[in-house]
Amino acid sequence: MGVQILMPALSPTMTEGKLSRWLKKAGDDVRAGDVIAEIETDKATMEVEAVDEGRIGKLLVPEGTEGVAVNTPIAELEGEGGKIAAPEPTPAPVAAAPVVHAASAPVAALAAAEEKDWGPTKPVTVREALRDAMALEMRRDGDVFLLGEEVAQYQGAYKISQGLLDEFGPRRIIDTPITEHGFTGMAVGAAMNGLKPIVEFMTFNFSMQAIDQIINSAAKTLYMSGGQMGCPIVFRGPNGAASRVGAQHSQCYASWYAHCPGLKVVAPWSAADAKGLLRAAIRDPNPVIFLENEILYGQTFECPVDEDFILPIGRAKIERVGTDVTIVAFSIMVGVAMKAAETLAAQGISAEVINLRSLRPMDHATIVASVKKTNRIVTVEEGWPTAGIGAEINMVVIEQAFDWLDAPPQRVAGLDIPLPYAANLEKLCLPQPDWVVDAVKKII
Amino acid sequence: MAQAETRKKSKGRAASNQVLTQDQLLRGYRDMLLIRRFEEKAGQLYGMGLIGGFCHLYIGQEAVVVGIQMALEQGDEVITSYRDHGHMLATGMEARGVMAELTGREGGYSRGKGGSMHMFSREKNFFGGHGIVGAQVSLGAGLAFSNWYRKNDRVAVTYFGDGASNQGQVFESFNLAALMKLPCIFVIENNRYGMGTSVERATASHDLSQNGAPWGIKGVKVDGMDLEAVHAAAEVAVAACRAGEGPYLMEVETYRYRGHSMSDPAKYRTRDEVQKMRTEHDAIESVRHKLEALGVDAAAFKGIDDEVKAIVTDAAEFAQSSPEPNVSQLWTDVLVEG
Structure with missing residues (x-):
């Protein structure tokens, strides 16, 4: 026998279709690209084109047949000059990829490290x-x-x-x-x-x-x-x-x-x-x-002032060392967190302030090590709370330091509204040092 | 009919330019045939379930990329959309690696992680393979920018379709390229349909070749079913770009015989329209007739057919025997390490 023409899949999801019409009959010569048949699926009618040239030997599935499964031989094609053409290639090996369980992407594998001293x-x-x-x-x-x-x-x-x-x-x-x-x-x-x-x-x-x-x-x-x-x-x-x-x-x-x-x-x-x-x-x-x-x-x-001064991406900095609570912030909110820490210190609460510096990759090691020491965490960000950076940090802490937590993680964030123009309203939307102080005092 | 008239006109225009030699015609015939046979095989493998997802075939449009590629030099950059298999083969990328990417195997150009729409070759200066309609046009302007920045004489060819030609960033790129005189050849492959929407229904522009005119970008309309016309127009565009005259726009009128993607029943056009293009305007047939008139005999054609068939058969076998990517590949190439 020659090359078998198989019932093609005409979409990513097609498993079977109706062979509605043959446009060629046994004995017809076909060239690559000739339309040889029409197939109907639940979505559309499509044309089947010849891929190789040759002569139709035999139609294996009569027109009008419903429910023809994909890859069923529907016709035979004799190769050039009646020679027997190469057999169909073997089907693809069955995918054997094991399911990989990965809850989250790899993060910076840096241990919480001391900041290098760059001198003057x-x-x-x-x-x-x-x-x-x-x-x-x-x-x-x-x-x-x-x-x-x-x-x-x-x-x-x-x-x-x-x-x-x-x-x-x-x-x-x-x-x-x-x-x-x-x-x-x-x-x-x-x-x-x-x-x-x-x-x-x-x-x-x-x-x-x-x-x-x-x-x-x-x-x-x-x-x-x-x-x-x-x-x-x-x-x-x-x-x-x-x-x-x-x-x-x-x-x-x-x-x-x-x-x-x-x-x-x-x-x-x-x-x-x-x-x-x-x-x-x-x-x-x-x-x-x-x-x-x-x-x-x-x-x-x-x-x-060192000409070669450079900082590694992916490493947070502990801006202020403390023992009672970890405050994690980035960008302008680091300043807000530092002011809050001063206020808290005056009240006898020792806050550790982490300047995140890098959000992806995030320095989980520094955050987790700090929380294991202080047993409390408050995140501070200017952006909206929903699906925010604070949500991410707190989830990391829950995953990696749950047993060390003495209180629920807290997040301080901008209000969940578009920012208003009026001076008084705008001020009410963005985290202030006293918001952070209040959040800390809720859990101490 | 308007289309046919335009085609005749541009043919006349091209005829005044240089004509390809017999050797060049043979080369073009071979390259176009390789693309067609490759795409037919890809369609077949898709039908067998060996290729998944989206698969956009280039059948019918072969003369566009082959004609333009023949006017380029080593080092010139090429970038295109998701209908990209033909462009890859034309730049000299190996059929094996392209087909194995289609089947999602380790031996594919992107080691199975890109698929039909996302393949690249640094070696051949092929910059993809992009799935967001129109995005490659700004990226292509960036390739041209890098030539401008480095003061070399390379040109970047940016292919996109009539559908993409309406995207805002395409016009932004026209402006940037004209403003900075970037050596960028914008090629609109006008195959008359952006998926199922005809050009007439998608744009108020009557002449896509003049879409860059407000920025002073020279534009030419070319018969994309005529290899020699495409090549002649590309020679002019490449020369202008290389000479530092800034960007150039080619609207190449072509036709895809297949649907937009494998799952497109193509109800928006008649079978007669498709059949007429195939029988009367097929670029490969037309070059074959020219070669026959020049005295090329059947044995020579048979030799080319056999060579092309062998490449495609080998590619298909490789694409099925190459293993699926190792699971360890899952987490690699997200970032450049170190």
Whole structure:
């Protein structure tokens, strides 16, 4: 016998169909691509095309037959010149993949570690720290460039890129039109081809215009390409509320981006965080979301002067050592947590404050070790509580330190509403130090 | 009929340009035939349940990618949508690796983790394989950007369909590419239907080749069923891009014989329409006739047919014998480590 023509599956879910009509009969010559039959499923009527050329030997299933199972031989095809063609390939081996149980993605496997001592420091604003980090990395690597709205001639909407155009010129400090979707996609394409773009979003609110390129193109391509096509890119800009700019300009995207495998997500608080982590983000071979905060830009912190200063992504910092409760915060909320800790200290409560720094990967080890010591945890974030970073941290603690907890985990978060404009209302929405103090006192 | 007239016109335009040599025609014939036979085999394996999910076949459109690829040089970048098997074969990626990716096996270009719509080859400068309609256009502008940044003379070819041509980011990319004079060739493969919606029902633009005109992007309409016309137009576009003139837009009028994907019954067009394209305008047949007129004999065609068949048979066998990816692959390639 010759090649058997099998009943084809015409959709991912088809298991059987009706062979409604033959368009060829025994003895007919067919060429690849000729329509030989029509098949009806519950959804549609489809045509079956010949894949090989030859002569129809025998029709094995008469037209009008219902319920023909997929892969049933429906006709025989004699090969070229009546020769017997190769037999059908053997069916695929049965999938034997065991079910892998993995409750959560791998996290930074770093043990809670001491902060490296970088020696002398000087006071620096977060704004200067960010600019210095970009300048240092651009001097070091010609593939690094900055693009975004108003980054060049205007010197940055928030003056983060002050002076960079003068030093690096218009090929490396690039003003874009207001087209987040387009220029983000362009930067991602450039990164796939080996360049190392820094994309500045004037605020992260506008990154929603481009989020498809960030998630579907930048974050997933390495995996989809089996490791071939990386995307070394940094997306940075101010995130979260500023001051009285209304709901559309005041959203925290931490939990949005931290949700997605294939990204790293970083949220610095101090000038040292900003400088050390931005340098690490630019050198990282993966897409990194770098969440800054507009209110912090003008704040001054001590920052190491060492030319090589850099911080590892994925490691939290214990900003204040304590014994009675662990307060975990990131970005501007670290400052709120520190103020709360001072108030608590005056009342005889010793709070340990963890500056998360990195949201993905998250430093579970440092958080869990602290909770095992204090037996209580309060998380603080500016964003909405539902499906937020606090929910994630507290779940990690429940999973890994449940038996050490002496009280229910608490989360302090922004109110679950779009941010209002009115000064009095806005103030009521964003976590204040006394909110944190109250949350701590609820469990002590 | 309007389509046919346009086609005749552009044919006339192309005829004034260079004509392919017999060797080039043979090469083009072979490359187009490989794509067609590969896709037919993919359709067959899909029918047998060996390929899952979405599978978008390129049958009918072969002259577009083959004609353009013949005008490119080593190092030029190529990126396209999810109807991508033809582009991969045209850039020289191996049929084995493409077919094994379709069957989701270890031997696939993405080691089974990408599938039909997501394959890449650094070596061949093929940048995928993208499943979000229109996303590859911005990414393609980025490939061109990297050439501009590095001041090399490479060009990036960005393929997309008539459906994608209406996406906002496509126009954003036109603007960026024109503004920065990026060496980007935008190729609209107009196969008349974005899934089931005809071009006429999807766009108010009367001439997609002029969609970049507001930004000063030169546009040309080309008969995509004529290998020589496609190649001639691509030569002009590539030369302009390489010379630093900025982006170029080619609208290539083509036709897919199969449905949008395997599960598309194609009720939005008549069988006569499909049959007419196949019998009267098939690009492979047309090149074959030209070659016959040049005196190429049956034995030569038989040789090409046999070579192509052997490649496709080998690819199909490899795609079935290659093992499924090891479970240890599940957690790799999420991030670049270190």
